[in-house]
Amino acid sequence: MWIRLLKLGKKPSDHMRVCSLHFNETDFLQKERVKRRTLKRKAVPSRNLPKVSHDAGVGRSRTIRSRPEPNTKTETFALWGNDGREDLEDRQAAEGLLALLNSHKSTAVPLPGPSSRDIGVQVNTPKVLTLCELIDSDELRNLTGLSNTAILVAIVEQFEKHHSDKRVRRINVRQRIVLLFTKFKTSLTYVTLGSQFGITRDLANTYIHELIPALANILKPLIHFPPKSEILKNMPICFNEFQNVGIVLDCTEIYLQSPKCLCCRIRFYSQYKSYLTVKFMTGVSPGGLITYISKPYGGRASDKVIFENCNLISLLDANRDAIMVDKGFLIDDICNLFK
Structure with a gap:
């Protein structure tokens, strides 16, 4: 009767147990001062019975053991009803059997259908504009x-x-x-x-x-030095009184990181900027066109030394060309030598 009601689908063994959740309260003997309850000899499972039979293949598969709900006391009883002679505390076997009974829906095998494959995937990724x-x-x-x-x-x-x-x-x-x-x-x-x-x-x-x-x-x-005729064609109005100016000179300094070499730090230190710099002398025509850039020098080099070493004066006509500089550009003595 137990085998038919539980729909085992295979021959039971001596180690199989049935959970107490399959029985009613009236199926137990009411004895005082007894901690463990005992099933009546004619009791059969009547609750939580499976609807689908489990064959041997399903019985051998590994399933996840379902744990009882909190604060719910479950007991196991021998399948043959040995009146407590078997170990009634083997809950592991009972839980495994209960998991088999409740997992019949998840073991269904889908019917074979038409084969399919992925042709391509379309992803609309927004373009990031730079x-x-x-x-x-x-x-x-x-x-x-x-x-x-x-x-x-x-x-x-x-x-x-x-x-x-x-x-x-x-x-x-x-x-x-x-x-x-x-x-x-x-x-x-x-x-x-x-x-x-x-x-x-x-x-x-x-x-x-x-x-x-x-x-x-x-x-x-x-960057090229234009001839005098081109300079005169682009002479601005503010230079009407300085028609003989061929170039406007000034020095530009760029800050540098401090090098490890002490001699380099001394050479690049600028007294004017109070920092380590690299220095260039730039020349601009009266029309605003950059016409000359010197080689780089350390910030320690003076404007006069850079002007003397770059030999820019050789590009000018000593009789008609003039150089416009600020007050700190002391090159008068060098220019007088070429007159």
Whole structure:
């Protein structure tokens, strides 16, 4: 009767147990001063009975043991009703059997259907626009100092012509050049530049240092000393009283990190800036065109020493050309030697 009601589907063994949740309270003998309850000899399971028979294959499969609910006391009884002669505390076997009885729904095997496969996956990923793709001509001038996009296009063409590189970059040549000029114009940090161009800080630093020598070779021919006739054609109104001026000179200093060498620190220390700098002498025509840039010198070098070593005076006509400088540029004695 027990085998038929529990729908075991296989021959029971001596170690199988039935949980007390399958019996009613009236199926137990009521004895006083007895901790363990005993089933009546004619008691049969009548509660929580399975609806589907479990065959031997399902019985041998490994299932997750279901634990009883909290504060619920469960007992196990021998399948053959040995009146307590078997171990009634073997709860592990009872829980395993109860898990088998309650898992008939999860063991259903799906019917074979038509085969299918993935043809492709469509993902709509929004494109991240970089700073180079968002700026127009006005914003280009404010960020990079370039007056229009035509100059940028010309620089990109010259770079691709003379500096071909087959390595794969995160951003193209145009974006890297805008990155470099933005750094020169705004002096933003590498973290800010990297976030604006969709790259990391280290990658922005690498791109800038790679482009500086390449662009220096491209833009160096643009700095030339014009003849006197060209200077006079572009002479501004404010220079009406200074028609003989051929160039306006001044020195520019750029801050440097402190080197480890003591001699280098002495050579680069600037008394004017009270810091370590590298010094250039720049020449500008009266029309505002940069016409001369000297070699770099340490910040300790004076303006007079740089002017004397660069031999700029040889490019001027001693009889009709004049040099405009500020009060601290003491080169009168050198200029008088060439008169």
